Amino acid sequence: MTQQAALHPMLNVAIKAARAAGAIINRASMDLDILRINTKSPNDFVTEVDQAAEQIIIETLLQAYPDHGILAEESGREHGNKTSEFVWIIDPLDGTTNFIHGLPMYCVSIALSHRGVVQQAVVYDPTRNDLFYATKGRGAFMNDRRLRVSKRTRMSDALIGTGFPFRRGDNFKRYLKMFETVMTECAGLRRPGAAALDLCYVAAGYYDAFFETGLHPWDVAAGSLIITEAGGLVGNFTGESDFLMQREVVAGSPKIYGQLVQLLAPYTRVIKDEDVAAEASAEGKDGAAVVAAAATAPKKRAAVRIKKSDGDETH
Known part of the structure; x- marks a missing residue:
């Protein structure tokens, strides 16, 4: 079969x-x-x-x-x-x-x-x-x-994917600081320009990790499950699993994920419901409906990996 x-x-x-x-x-x-x-x-x-x-x-x-x-x-x-x-x-x-x-x-x-x-x-x-x-x-x-995430453990060996801010009003200076922080610690940064595909590249082991700001739920929902089912971790910049509506995401193999979270945590920006609604309304969407969609984001703390006897992992 x-x-x-x-x-x-x-x-x-x-x-x-x-x-x-x-x-x-x-x-x-x-x-x-x-x-x-x-x-x-x-x-x-x-x-x-x-x-x-x-x-x-x-x-x-x-x-x-x-x-x-x-x-x-x-x-x-x-x-x-x-x-x-x-x-x-x-x-x-x-x-x-x-x-x-x-x-x-x-x-x-x-x-x-x-x-x-x-x-x-x-x-x-x-x-x-x-x-x-x-x-x-x-x-x-x-x-x-x-698919399995990569086995690399050192940030200095890691190839990391990212996405640049591009909308008017995005915090470019904040991103450039993040870019410099990560770039000087890893083996290389890549920016192909399709976040959902980037997340799959983490799951496949092509990248060791990925981070981006300004993303929507539809950019990250599918890729986040593919990563965790491949043995990786995904969360917001402080390592919590509340990322779907937070407009920031970091994902990676467990060892590199932990190191990347340490680098990115100072740049986190927690978003309140009213911010989400205002931003959605500015984009011509139903702000209340988008906030309601936050129910798609589990609020529990950072993922814990549990080994099964067949070698699979759940999160």
């Missing part, structure tokens, strides 16, 4: 949705000259491809699970059941700026949260046909290969 045949039914539906979105993205990538691009805010773009990909994802998910809720980048909570314990968290095209320029580093990200805990995760890279996926408690995979 192949790994694919044994997948959870909800994960299979998410994979079907991600591949359908990927097909739309791949077709559009062949004719970027006719692409219609709108600007959500300076340097923050949305294309008709983002919207078409999101639509096919939502249709696929709700056809299978009409009673589930939806939290999606472009449409917020307009679709689905707003009171469901099951919430699909969707980024139809993470890395839109790369896509617009023809730089082949972007992906589709889909996660399913139940009562605030991410249970299923899919990140699909349509340019390489790489499918990253995980079910809580069942491990993480790329295509049919089991």
Whole structure:
């Protein structure tokens, strides 16, 4: 039996949705000259491809699970059941700026949260046909290969992914201080420009760790489960597991994660609900709905890794 045949039914539906979105993205990538691009805010773009990909994802998910809720980048909570314990968290095209320029580093990200805990995760890279996926408690995979985080233990050997702030009003000076702090301690920093894919690269061991500020739940929900199922840790800059709505995330193999948290803790910025609501309203979204989505972020303290007899780890 192949790994694919044994997948959870909800994960299979998410994979079907991600591949359908990927097909739309791949077709559009062949004719970027006719692409219609709108600007959500300076340097923050949305294309008709983002919207078409999101639509096919939502249709696929709700056809299978009409009673589930939806939290999606472009449409917020307009679709689905707003009171469901099951919430699909969707980024139809993470890395839109790369896509617009023809730089082949972007992906589709889909996660399913139940009562605030991410249970299923899919990140699909349509340019390489790489499918990253995980079910809580069942491990993480790329295509049919089991993923494990890297075994490096020294920060001086570590390759670390990051993302630059790019929106007007972002705290660039704060980021530059973080960048300098981390850069002088590690072997190298990389910034491809699609956070969901970056998180999968940590799970695959390509990076030893990753950090970024200014991210939304749909950027990190799927990747966070894929990392923990690959034996890694993910949290906010102080090492707590409350990161989904905090607009800051650090992830990595356990040894490097701990060292990176020590470097980043002085730069943490805890966000209150009213800040989240105000920011969402400024972006044209329902501030109250986005705050309500904070239920998708478990509030317990930093992850504890428990060894199972078969060598898997839970968090």
